[in-house]
Each structure stands twice: as structure tokens, then as C-alpha cells.
Amino acid sequence: LKGESVSRQSKVETSGHLVAEGEFSAEHAGEAVLRALAKSETEADATEVRMPILPRGEKQRIGTVLTVGAEPKSWEFTLPDDFAALKVRVAISCGGYAPAIQQSLRYLVKYPYG
Incomplete structure (x- = not known):
């Protein structure tokens, strides 16, 4: 991370708190x-927090619709050749039409011409 070291010295009352803010940027x-x-x-007390730094980029969504039935279903997709497992997040979600429609209903009920 690039940024200046954050250091702040101050008196803190018992059960009080102190805020030290800094701005950082990741090169990679x-x-x-x-x-x-x-x-x-x-x-004395200390803490250490590790956090992933994800690459800048654009999300790409690949989707399909599978109908649930008695027979098993599968779906295959191809990752690019330059795929780097540590730099990519893959999320799989399952949902139906009902949740999507339900979220929109509250707006349709209030629609003056509906």
C-alpha cells in the first residue's frame, strides 16, 4: 500500500476512544x-487485519436459466486463458421470478395509471 504512516498521540480517558485516519492506495x-x-x-494492545486487494476491472456476468425438474441439470462455462484464480471472484446465485416480481410490486401498486 502506498500512503503516509498514520501516527497520532493523544490522551484518552478510560473507556474513551481515539481516531487516527489515513488514506492509502494499492499499486497491485x-x-x-x-x-x-x-x-x-x-x-499495550495491538491488532492486525488482513484484507484482499482486488484488481480494478469490470464485472462480467454470465447467466443462464435452468428449470428445476426431476432430471439433473448442468451448466458449463469457460474461463479465459489468462484467468488468475486469486484475482477473480465467482459467485453463483439461484433465484426465481417470484423474488424479482415481489420487489417491483410495491412500486406498481402506487403507480397512478395502473
């Missing part, structure tokens, strides 16, 4: 590690 995809450390005269 991978994983970032953010660390925070708090010290007092007698105690």
Missing part, C-alpha cells in the same frame, strides 16, 4: 495488512 492486487498499536504507561 494481493493482500494488505493493516496494523494498529496502542500503548499506555503500563499497558
Whole structure:
């Protein structure tokens, strides 16, 4: 990550909190590690958070409709040759028409010409 180190020293009352903000940018995809450390005269505490840095890009959706029935169904799709498993997210969702229609009904009921 590129960015300036974030450091802030201040007195914090018991059960109080302190906010230290920073702005960072990633040069490439991978994983970032953010660390925070708090010290007092007698105690110290720290935390570390790992987060994925995903590449910039455009989502591509590939879809199909499979009808549920007695016979098993399958669907195949091809990933590009330059597919990098760590840089791509694949999500599969199953749904029907009912949820999509249900979300729109509240707007249709209020429609003045319906």
C-alpha cells in the first residue's frame, strides 16, 4: 500500500476512544495488512487485519436459466486463458421470478395509471 504512516498521540480517558485516519492506495492486487498499536504507561494492545486487494476491472456476468425438474441439470462455462484464480471472484446465485416480481410490486401498486 502506498500512503503516509498514520501516527497520532493523544490522551484518552478510560473507556474513551481515539481516531487516527489515513488514506492509502494499492499499486497491485494481493493482500494488505493493516496494523494498529496502542500503548499506555503500563499497558499495550495491538491488532492486525488482513484484507484482499482486488484488481480494478469490470464485472462480467454470465447467466443462464435452468428449470428445476426431476432430471439433473448442468451448466458449463469457460474461463479465459489468462484467468488468475486469486484475482477473480465467482459467485453463483439461484433465484426465481417470484423474488424479482415481489420487489417491483410495491412500486406498481402506487403507480397512478395502473
